[in-house]
Amino acid sequence: MPSVLRKLSMTTAEPEESDLRPDVVAGALDPVPAYCDVVDGHVRDVIEQTGEAAHAIIQQLVKVDSLAEVMAGDVAQLAGTLSRTESELSQVSAGNDQLVGRLISYFLHRDHQIRALVDQMRELDQHVKQIEQVSRATNILALNAMIEAVRAGEAGEGFSVVADEVRKLAHRSAEAAHGIGTNIGDLTAKLDAVLSDDSQFDREQELPPSSEETAMTRRLGGIASAQREMSEMVSGILKDTVNAAEQVQRSSSALTSETTGAVGHVQFQDISRQMLEHVAGAVGDIRQQTEDVVAYARGDLTEEELMARVISVEDLRAKHVMSRQRTTHASQTGGASHDDAEPLIELF
Amino acid sequence: MTTVMLVDDSATMLMSLKSILTKAGYAVETAGHGKEALDKLGKGVKPNLIISDVNMPQMDGITFAREARKAPGMRFTPILMLTTESEQTKRAEAKAAGATGWLVKPVGPDQLLGVIKQVLPGA
Numbered sequence: 327m328p329s330v331l332r333k334l335s336m337t338t339a340e341p342e343e344s345d346l347r348p349d350v351v352a353g354a355l356d357p358v359p360a361y362c363d364v365v366d367g368h369v370r371d372v373i374e375q376t377g378e379a380a381h382a383i384i385q386q387l388v389k390v391d392s393l394a395e396v397m398a399g400d401v402a403q404l405a406g407t408l409s410r411t412e413s414e415l416s417q418v419s420a421g422n423d424q425l426v427g428r429l430i431s432y433f434l435h436r437d438h439q440i441r442a443l444v445d446q447m448r449e450l451d452q453h454v455k456q457i458e459q460v461s462r463a464t465n466i467l468a469l470n471a472m473i474e475a476v477r478a479g480e481a482g483e484g485f486s487v488v489a490d491e492v493r494k495l496a497h498r499s500a501e502a503a504h505g506i507g508t509n510i511g512d513l514t515a516k517l518d519a520v521l522s523d524d525s526q527f528d529r530e531q532e533l534p535p536s537s538e539e540t541a542m543t544r545r546l547g548g549i550a551s552a553q554r555e556m557s558e559m560v561s562g563i564l565k566d567t568v569n570a571a572e573q574v575q576r577s578s579s580a581l582t583s584e585t586t587g588a589v590g591h592v593q594f595q596d597i598s599r600q601m602l603e604h605v606a607g608a609v610g611d612i613r614q615q616t617e618d619v620v621a622y623a624r625g626d627l628t629e630e631e632l633m634a635r636v637i638s639v640e641d642l643r644a645k646h647v648m649s650r651q652r653t654t655h656a657s658q659t660g661g662a663s664h665d666d667a668e669p670l671i672e673l674f
Numbered sequence: 675m676t677t678v679m680l681v682d683d684s685a686t687m688l689m690s691l692k693s694i695l696t697k698a699g700y701a702v703e704t705a706g707h708g709k710e711a712l713d714k715l716g717k718g719v720k721p722n723l724i725i726s727d728v729n730m731p732q733m734d735g736i737t738f739a740r741e742a743r744k745a746p747g748m749r750f751t752p753i754l755m756l757t758t759e760s761e762q763t764k765r766a767e768a769k770a771a772g773a774t775g776w777l778v779k780p781v782g783p784d785q786l787l788g789v790i791k792q793v794l795p796g797a
Contacts, residue, residue, distance in 0.1 A: 380686040388693050582697075586783045589693045593780035596684040600729075600758055647729065649760040649778075668760055671789060673775040 352623035355616050362613035369606040373599050380595035383588075391585045398578035405571035412564040419557035426550035433542045437521055444517045447510050454507040461500035468493030597648070604645060611637045676794060677701040679721035681711040681738060682756070683730040687779075691725065691756075694783045700790075707731050708738025715745040723794055725777075728757035728764065736764070740771040752793040756781060 471489035475482035521540050615637050621627035639659055646652045649668070656662060678700045680691050685706075692702045703719055705711035707730040724742065728735040739753045752774040757764075765776045774793055777786070 377686060381689060384686070384689045384693060391693075391697065586694055586697060589690050590780065590783045590786075592690050593687060595686045596682075597758055597779055599684065599686075647757075647759045647761075668762055668765070668778075670778040671775070671781070671785065672765065672777075673789070673792065674769045674773065 348623035348625075352620045355620045355623070358616040359613045362609045362616070365609050366606050366613075369602050369609070373602050376595050376598060380592045384592050387585045387589050387592075391582050394578045394581045394585070398575050398582075401571045401574045401578070405568050405575070408564050408568045408571065412561055412568070415557060415561055415564070419554065419561075422553050422557075423550060426546050426553075430543045430546050430550075433540065433546065437540045437542070440517055440521060444514050444521075447514050447517075451507055451510045451514070454503045454510065457503040458500055458507070461496045461503060464496035465493055465500070468496055600647065601651065604647075604651065607645065608642055611641070675699070675701045676723070677703060677719075677721045678790070679703040679705065679711060679714070679719065679724045681705045681708060681724065681726035681730070681735065683707050683727060687727065687756075691786070694786060698783075698787055708733030708735060708741070711738055712741050712745070715742060715748060720747055721751065723790060724751060724753045725756050726753060728755055728759050728768070736768050736771045736773070739768060739773045743772040754789065754793065 468489045471492065472486050475486035475489055478485065615635070618627055618632050618635050622629065622632040639655075643652070643655050643659075643661075646655060676699075678695050680688055680695075680702060681704075682688050682691075683706055688704045688706075692704060695702050703714060703721055705714055708726070709732045711724070711726070712733065724739075726735040726738055730738075733741075735755055735757065739755070742748050742751075742753060753772060754775045754777055755765075755768045755773050756777045756779060758779045760778050768776060775789065777789065781789075
């Protein structure tokens with residue numbers, strides 16, 4: 327542009343040395359303002375569209391943020407509920423353990439008493455055997471007495487009757503003792519069976535043998551063990567779920583942190599808007615200068631007026647507000663680099 | 675609740691900063707330029723902190739800072755200038771006008787909240 331102006335200036339000063347036609351120059355530059363208007367319109371479209379996009383991005387990030395917070399809240403509530411459930415389950419399990427423990431103690435005590443009873447009954451059996459022995463001896467004695475009574479003849483007839491009665495008593499006594507012994511035996515066998523009838527249980531549950539254990543205590547122990555295993559399994563599931571929920575909370579927190587960062591980055595739109603407005607302003611300057619040149623070529627503007635309004639790259643530099651604009655300006659014009667040492671944050 | 679007044683002619687900046695500050699627990703008042711912000715102060719809005727852009731229509735941020743200092747109860751309220759402008763001369767003007775600090779856009783959420791905690795230690 328300055329070279330064209332120089333030529334125009336020369337044309338005015340020395341028309342005879344140039345065949346430059348001002349009307350051609352004016353005609354060539356005539357479409358430039360409209361061209362600039364279109365470029366300006368495009369730049370403003372970009373500003374408007376990036377602005378709308380930035381607003382939409384922020385709104386969506388805020389929604390994502392809100393959803394993440396709701397999700398984190400829900401998960402925290404779930405984790406709290408599961409944690410309480412796990413705690414309550416542990417308490418119930420501990421209570422069941424105590425209950426089964428007390429039941430085992432009760433049955434061990436009861437079984438111990440039954441064993442003592444069986445032992446006492448076995449001792450009774452010994453007494454019955456002694457009674458049977460006495461009865462047998464009495465029977466033999468009565469038989470001997472009868473023999474002696476027969477041998478005594480008539481004088482021994484009364485004694486023979488007594489001896490016979492003694493023999494009968496001995497016989498009945500032996501029968502009674504035998505009956506008692508049989509009953510004691512049956513009773514002892516049944517009590518033994520109560521204490522030791524765990525064959526069916528052992529086939530289903532393999533538990534380590536214990537001299538203190540009985541069928542009932544083994545069953546109770548089995549129930550307690552199964553209940554404990556189930557409780558541990560459920561507790562494990564609950565803990566895993568709580569851990570997963572806590573992980574979701576951490577992820578949600580990280581997500582909201584990222585969305586906040588992204589919202590911060592959307593500030594680029596304001597910066598690019600200002601840069602584009604700066605470009606639009608420069609296009610406007612070019613437009614104005616083109617119109618001035620056209621006016622000069624058509625004789626509507628004097629050389630002095632034109633030259634007074636000529637734009638320069640230094641004018642453009644004076645309009646920069648950002649460090650980056652000044653740096654780019656310097657790199658494009660080959661000028662001195664802008665001193666970019668100012669801190670980005672400064673408290674006075 | 676601590677209230678922050680945001681003054682910026684960019685709707686994007688207002689939305690972005692409002693989102694960050696609201697999430698951090700601050701109440702937020704917004705204004706599109708210095709004159710609007712000054713009107714709000716005149717109507718009794720009493721922010722604990724003002725964050726203002728510099729280049730705005732109707733009333734620029736430095737003029738606003740100067741005028742805001744004259745509003746009742748605003749003499750010691752921190753005023754941070756948040757702008758793309760980076761020249762030292764502008765900073766000096768802002769400082770003379772009563773601004774508390776100068777932040778160059780873009781400013782990250784952590785940086786912004788860190789500066790706020792510096793100028794509002796109890797908030």
